[in-house]
Amino acid sequence: MFDHIMLKVKDLNSSKRFYSAALAPLGFSVQYDADGIVVFGPKDAPALCLAKGEPTGPVHVAFVAKNRAAVKAFYDAALPAGGKDNGKPGLRPQYSANYYGGFVKDPDGNNIEAVCHQEE
Known part of the structure; x- marks a missing residue:
């Protein structure tokens, strides 16, 4: 439903390192890195933009x-890259029968999740 999201981050280099590691297992990589903006996504489909600035408060992505x-793999890559556990990978049947998610806090305290809705 959305084209992309931009997050303001305190430390662009730290956030770039975190998201590069955490999003690689999901097929995301840096698509643009200039002018104080780092953009992640699959090739030709940027989805997450980071810009240095004062974060506007924790968000959930x-x-x-x-x-x-x-x-x-997302969860395991995010923790050593500066993420903090916010919910180990597992089923969340309270959301839906096949909702399998893993949650980490990024360096700015945002709740970042990887989710799969497919059956095992």
Whole structure:
């Protein structure tokens, strides 16, 4: 439903490092890095933009994962890159029967999630 999201971040280099690691298992990479903006996405489909500035408060951003293994890979990559656990990968049946998500806090405290809605 959305084309892209822009987040203001305190430390652009730290956030770039975090998102580069965390989003790689989901098929995202840096698509643009200039003029104080870093843009992530699959090739030719930028989805997440980061800009240095004062964060406007914690937000929740959920990225689609192709399978449950990708959710786990996202979570496992995010923690050593500066993320903080906010919910280990697992089923969340309170959301829907096949809702499998993993949650981490980014360096600015945003709740970043990878989610898969496919059956195992």
